[in-house]
Amino acid sequence: MSKRLGQQTVAFAQPPVILSTASVVGPEEGRGPLGQYFDVVKQDRLLGQKSWELAEKLLCEEACDVAIKKVGKTPGEVDFFLAGDLLNQIITANFSAQTLGVPFLGLFGACSTLAEGLALGAMLLDGGFASCVLTACASHHDTAERQYRYPTELGVQRPPTSQWTVTGAGAVLLGLAGPGPRLTHATVGKVISMGLKDPSDLGSAMAPAAAETIWQHLQDTGRLPSDYDLIATGDLGAVGHPICARLLKERGVAMGENFVDCGLLIYDRNRQRVDAGGSGCGCSAVVFASYLVPRMVAGEIRRLLLVPTGALFSPTSWKQGLEIPAVAHAVAVEMPA
């Protein structure tokens, strides 16, 4: 019996349950419109550590710790840890996995990592390979700037298309049974590139991938945008999000008021200096963990489609003049009736 739907979607026979979620964020995120929702808000970005990278590791570890403890479990009861981040060789995930001591599968999906973790985690559970899976991802403004762009004290002017990498880590604990929201479907995206090369305008580079995955998901499941209370992209931002809506409209899919973007939810662009909005894998992770899932549990959102996108380039590839390909994965989450 196939669990596949259409071209790129899988439907879980026994939809895995979200047992708990947790987020740990930096000060800027705490000052944003969702500040009150996050589990832990740190007061600075260095956290008393010797480097930004060690601070990012701390965020990830703490998010995992909070998520596991929320349901009274221990790391020993977790079968798999699926995690990723934006740094070279995903060191944050690697070192967090070492601390956690759970069998580890490292992921790289850039800013789409959360959906990748949720999709794979759900497959492990529904496939009978695990009874408890933890997935997490983290990003940090300064580690991202340092790796992809410039030293943090350099006086550069950021163009209006650039985005602000979220300093934050989100963790989601999945299991086989419970009262929480369920992962019903996952649509795994293909890598799409329309030839964009500017790393300070990732919204434009990623929008086609998001549009493609959303369209394919709707095709495969036979659903309409209105079947979802909310369809949330990860970090397309103020530039990419309207482009994505327009691309879908050109294919005959009209997105409505329920089409939002985590990068636009997490910051107040009028008050905070974040240009086109939030980005980073931590963006969709913390917004999903502490804003979207709790609203589902509270009954405000019944059915959600989360579609984070990742820009799959490296500092080397863009310096060599290569284009920026992107991927988007969609995960459908639903509260039981």
Added chain:
Amino acid sequence: MAQGKSPQQAYQETARSMQPRRPVFRNAVLAFLVGGTICALAQLFLSYLLGRGLPQKEALAATSGFMIFWGALLTGLGVYDIIGRVGGMGAALPITGFANSMVASALEFKREGYVLGVGAKLFTVAGPVIVYGLVSAVAVVLLRLLVTGRP
């Protein structure tokens, strides 16, 4: 060549048309004000030194040193990146911007040690300025030698 646009070209045009426009005029004005202020301050210092009787060459060197000092200090204090955000090229172009690029790199990579971090990465941002500045200087001198017979 009635081929029409490729999907990629069509998309790029769509994306470009939907991008927010850069406030070029405002940026130019701010660059002028910030860069102008920095240069004016340097000029004031230079005039002061010359007025106190320092010879031209020494006064110029001292002024450069003075401005580099301020660029470095303000970078260390975390102020120069704010000046750069506002002033753009007005903050990057003067010698203070050069100092900022080196100090910012030094601060950032100190975490990787003094040899592989600071030592190796000190010129990551400033490197091209030095390389192409020297290369063009040599090229100009060679040209002058060829044309006038004198280096």
